[in-house]
Amino acid sequence: xxxxxxxxxxxxxxxxxxxxxxxxxxxxxxxxxxxxxxxxxxxxxxxxxxxxxx
Amino acid sequence: xxxxxxxxxxxxxxxxxxxxxxxxxxxxxxxxxxxxxxxxxxxxxxxxxxxxxxxxxxxxxxxxxxxxxxxxxxxxxxxxxxxxxxxxxxxxxxxxxxxxxxxxxxxxxxxxxxxxxxxxxxxxxxxxxxxxxxxxxxxxxxxxxxxxxxxxxxxxxxxxxxxxxxxxxxxxxxxxxxxxxxxxxxxxxxxxxxxxxxxxxxxxxxxxxxxxxxxxxxxxxxxxxxxxxxxxxxxxxxxxxxxxxxx
Numbered sequence: 001x002x003x004x005x006x007x008x009x010x011x012x013x014x015x016x017x018x019x020x021x022x023x024x025x026x027x028x029x030x031x032x033x034x035x036x037x038x039x040x041x042x043x044x045x046x047x048x049x050x051x052x053x054x
Numbered sequence: 055x056x057x058x059x060x061x062x063x064x065x066x067x068x069x070x071x072x073x074x075x076x077x078x079x080x081x082x083x084x085x086x087x088x089x090x091x092x093x094x095x096x097x098x099x100x101x102x103x104x105x106x107x108x109x110x111x112x113x114x115x116x117x118x119x120x121x122x123x124x125x126x127x128x129x130x131x132x133x134x135x136x137x138x139x140x141x142x143x144x145x146x147x148x149x150x151x152x153x154x155x156x157x158x159x160x161x162x163x164x165x166x167x168x169x170x171x172x173x174x175x176x177x178x179x180x181x182x183x184x185x186x187x188x189x190x191x192x193x194x195x196x197x198x199x200x201x202x203x204x205x206x207x208x209x210x211x212x213x214x215x216x217x218x219x220x221x222x223x224x225x226x227x228x229x230x231x232x233x234x235x236x237x238x239x240x241x242x243x244x245x246x247x248x249x250x251x252x253x254x255x256x257x258x259x260x261x262x263x264x265x266x267x268x269x270x271x272x273x274x275x276x277x278x279x280x281x282x283x284x285x286x287x288x289x290x291x292x293x294x295x296x297x298x299x300x301x
Binding site: 003009012013015018021022023026029030034037038041044051 | 094095104112113151152158162163166169275278297
């Protein structure tokens, strides 16, 4: 364990912008993708439901 | 002997995929937590690159997955062109956006790694350019598939594109050997001491497993959505228990 404090961890030895810019975009996109896919499947189910109700 | 063709029927594959999705999410979460723990708290500071090298724990797995997913797409495409199964095109289409995401993440994290270490976000060298071409191949597949109204014809056109494009994958992989490039060779040789190589390597491999499980989970989810969209008028979809639950 090489971190003395939280700010030390966030600074990443001066590479904070690059390290967190990488991990941040990775986290956001990999959370957004499954949410978009879940929405797509629910929308498909709703469309089928509506076409059956008519 | 398992009858694999039985599983290639969407009516069989849909409920099976539904059972597998939570399993792969769990695996992705477990491997992701272990991988990030190793990446940030176990792996030591690099002698040359300081803490900046920690981008490796997503850069390399994302790059591997971007190449691997394209190979899997080419495999499904070959099956689709040979046997004409509906599932093949659905799986290829389900994988493409996730492959594009990993190709993008590979380029993005590479740029953020290149800037502090090489002094530039981007160079037109063999490794980076061939990975950019891979990203465009994914986008090209998605655009081509979306441009053709008949899904079966779109599947066949897409299958040809993904089979032709797969030649790019070995070019990416061997580009660091075939041409002079800023990009380093094998990632493992970065390290100096043997103990450090092993923690870094384990962190990378476990993160790669996490990305692999993520890919399966999200691609199977997308395949289920595509099956519902394409087979909306079939009997098996009409009698799906999901239909009533969604209301």
